Amino acid sequence: MRSRRKDDCYRFSVIHPIPTFDNLTALEDVIERMREQGLYLMYDMRWTYMNATAVEEEVNRIKNKPNLLLWYTGDEPDGSSDPLNATVLAYNQIYDLDGYHPVSLVLNCQDYYWTEYTAGTDIVMQDTYMIGINVTFSNQWGTPCTADYGDCGCDNCKGQFEDISNRMDEFAGRLFVKGWDRTKAVWTAPQAFGDNTYWTRYPTGQEYVVQTVLGINHGGLGSLAWDDPTTDDIQSSASALAISFAAMKEFVLNPVASFRHVVQDRVDVGLWTVGAQTLVLATNLNYEETTLSLAKAGVHAVGMARQVFDSGATLNVHTGTIALSSVGTGGFILD
Template identity: 30%
Template sequence: MKKALFIFLALASIGLYGQSKDIRAAFRLDYYMEEPTAEFVVCLPEDSTYLGATVRLTSASGQTYSTRVEQPGGMVGLEVPIADLAEGAHRFQYAIQTDKGTVEGSAELKKLPYKFNAVQVDRKTGGVIARGMPLIPYGFYCYSPVQPMIQEEEVVRGFNLISPYQSIPGSDRKMRKVYMDRAAELGMKVNYNLLSVATAGTGYNRNQNPEERRQMFIEEIKAFKDHPALLSWYLADEPDGRNTPVEVLRELYQLIKSIDPYHPVSIVFMHYGSERKYIDCYDISMGDLYPVPTKPVAGVAQFQKSMSDALQLEKGIWLVPQSFGGNEWWTREPTAGEIRASVYMGLLNGSRGFQFFIRHGQNGFPKSTTAWGEAAAVALEVAEMTPYVLSGQAAPKVAASDSMVEARAWTRGKNMMVAAVNKENTPKDLVLQVEGWDFTGELKVPFENRTIQVRNGVIEDKIDALGSRVYKLEADPVLTASLDSLNVVDPSFEANTSVGVPNAVYAQVGKGRGSTYFVDSRTAHTGEHSLRLITHKNGEGVTLQHFPIIVDSARTYTLSFWAKAGAQEEFPQEKNYVNARGKVKVEKIRPVDPVVNVTARLKGRTLVDENFTIDSPQWKRYQVDVYVQKQPGKGREGITLNFRLDTRAMIWMDDICFTPKE
């Protein structure tokens, strides 16, 4: 990334006590496409030096925008309209003015043509945006050839990312297309490994002709840059441990960006401070500490905090949690608690992606199914927290009474989540104080199906050894579902007692492997949640049967629901697969609109059997009238309402109603 994209401000007035070295400023996204506005962000020191200051931003055409600093320290945002801005790079000048002087600098905004599979880095949060939605990638490294069952087994657990080690010179590209195509139709993303044709790592051949290697590097990027499963490029593995020259990686990074400016480049580091040395060589910095069992697992927190502090408002931050052990330098693998604590320590210290090293099914790595089950449990928790963690909104600080407990808050509208992690293998009394908060009342503990009473802004609870706790304050009426439970139980999918899955349904998975149904906290028609359905193959969707409906007889009801469609481009039209003889074949698949089959039955009699084409990427209401002649009984004697996404597609559903026709 060019240094113009991120500026450490220069002191323009000696009256600012030399604090300007602690100021950072940049546009929030590394590039923009069709967004109507762009947020310019300034990160100020955590003191009152700039309280009351004016932040002024001026475009090349002379248009000026300004805001006032209302809080001592932290992030200050300024919205800039960019709908009419031409594609290309645009230089903006800014000034931060106080009564004691002015700090000045410039920042670059990049605008690119729209591209469907684009992935943007959110510098304000350290996260990424894919398909216009916030995403915390959560997955694992794996081996090649990719085990044929591993993607479909792990996607249903909540994992959304894979990154296979692979030898590009030593294998057929068709095999790489197989796992990429499978990832796309399952809704997974790929951190694509380029090590074997980059500088070093798995599959790298030092004796290969450099020009041949470079050409392979270029061709591989061109082959997959438009693939719907592509999330990012994995350029280097621990270059700080291999003493890889900075200029070599910088040249490769710039080459990637010249071919594909739409996807971030990632590098993993093993030492403190390496992220600054290689600052011009990547967009996402990954940290792999691997402390178990020789060092305290608490070191993960400091390692990720150091990286996050060094790259704030500049790069994305990921963690590589350890999920191996028992040989080489590691006499054992992490426990379930150590895995949970590692992820939460990363999350609380700026990590916005998680790529475990390593997974080999079914219990190759890790050996412990209990430990891997915990990684999966945390995957669903992280997914639920995503719109809070990546909101970019200001949040109060949280203080813990125990120095070995870390805590942090995030906000979404007027709602708030507070997370805590115990860095020691000892249970503790948990006392948390939210800064500036005098709330007395009830908080949800969303991942434990309980509530807790808070008095005067102090949270008091217990926390397990190497455990985590998450609390939620629901105070925003905009984020509250408008439907009650009249007739349909949990009509808005807000009561996901087991995080990530809907409460009041039976799921009939059928013969297919890999079709999924998850409660999604990132988008909703009303409230905070909707139901995301992905069917990987026509005719192999999951059927969801709602809890039986009890209504009056001899009248007509309106069955309605809201839905929106994912893009057809999510699913490759040419699918590479391995046949029974081990040969790679290509199946051409015609794209189709999502079709949802809806049935309602009462005591074996079909009341409605209708197909709905979900034809809009925006929320749209669908409905059908249902006449109920005989009053249903209780329990299983009620009306059974079934939904099934029949076609190879992705949709979201919300607000299911069964109400008397007006």
């Protein structure tokens, strides 16, 4: 996530440099500068993770960097049909060499050898990019898209925000069935790009927030957008969300929090309760204004309330309702 400085510049918590890294001196300088600024590194081996010699060289070069957060191996290995054992081989080698930092990858497809590729990771990310696509005809390849044939940029998608929440739930469900739910996690990758190939436009800032909050409400423990540079609108919205997470993480990442999830007229609501307080994180998937009833969401009494995030949301304590703008989102801590 991103945060904003007082001088109105943008600051990232995690940076994911995209290879190739041909100039190793420049790479060292970048990583050191990141460390000085308090930025974590997601180290990408997408072009080299199937080369054991390269993996050994890169892991040994990077593993002792104090700001290394995690490794990244396969970039949509299912989409490029990488060998089915490729991610496991890289995973085992990385752990032999490092054994400390988690390994991540992103999967593009709904379910194409999902188990085989996910076996080689600690963090499986989904990148359901559904903004600005044509789900029935590929403007990239000039072919129809059906359940059996075609590539429209988002596998088996309907071009709705629910594509994201469904994919998050499917990934989490598979982790549970495989017995991996306590050893592996799902992260989300919101779309922050557009105007190319399958995607005819960029998301708005509010649409970016909806994507991210859907990932959080559906169990995502991390969010890394693709990619930067992006629009000022997305930068501003991402920064506002990151700033608000300072308050929300005490609920979302609290192991003792009790969690409930509610969907009400395409308003997706996550509710985390810690002690006498509840965080309500509500996002409107509709392109029109709507109102959320807290009573219908299971919150029957509201005393004090504090808004910790505003992307087009207003709480009325007296009526127990949250008014949400078109694709609006709000975060509130209720006592």
